[in-house]
Amino acid sequence: MVEPNWAYIGLGSNLDNPVDQLKRARKAVTALEGVREQGFSSLYRSPPMGPKNQPDYINAVMAVVTELPPLVLLESLHRIEQAHGRVRGGERWGPRVLDLDILLYGRYCMRSAQLTLPHPGLTERPFVLYPLAEIAPLSLLIPGRGTLRELLRRCPRQGIEQLRLDHG
Numbered sequence: 001m002v003e004p005n006w007a008y009i010g011l012g013s014n015l016d017n018p019v020d021q022l023k024r025a026r027k028a029v030t031a032l033e034g035v036r037e038q039g040f041s042s043l044y045r046s047p048p049m050g051p052k053n054q055p056d057y058i059n060a061v062m063a064v065v066t067e068l069p070p071l072v073l074l075e076s077l078h079r080i081e082q083a084h085g086r087v088r089g090g091e092r093w094g095p096r097v098l099d100l101d102i103l104l105y106g107r108y109c110m111r112s113a114q115l116t117l118p119h120p121g122l123t124e125r126p127f128v129l130y131p132l133a134e135i136a137p138l139s140l141l142i143p144g145r146g147t148l149r150e151l152l153r154r155c156p157r158q159g160i161e162q163l164r165l166d167h168g
């Protein structure tokens, strides 16, 4: 266990009832020992980035405070993905039942085979930045990339649809 840190987790799914996948994943993350939920964005629908021959994605972002070190948190998220029937090692950028990514972990910067922080896709993905902006301050510093406000300015809100449904 380490000192509590803020972390932001990206959730995505485009198979097997994605809205339901994200609701169940939220519960599973909240139930982890050493993890407390601080916020959860709306759900967003967007066409697939990458190969187009797959269903639209549902995405959301979750804020937590955690005492788990980054790689331990990552392992816990992988276990949740597996419990949801995620099979790793499928087609690169192919469809998935559940994807849980650590987007940010405090001000940590790291690059290892298992984990890169901040998440390398964060800066240009509207389906990550706009939900993040719902639950994080615009002054949030993305280490090495500037503030959330600056990233939003460079990333048009394009192709994402905010779902108006109760996902509590």
Ligand code: ROI
Residues within 6 Å of the ligand: 011, 012, 013, 046, 047, 048, 049, 050, 051, 057, 058, 059, 093, 094, 095, 099, 127
């Ligand atoms: N595209 C969208 N819209 N949302 C995702 O979460 C997502 N995840 C992926 C790839 C295949 C890159 N495309 C995506 O892993």
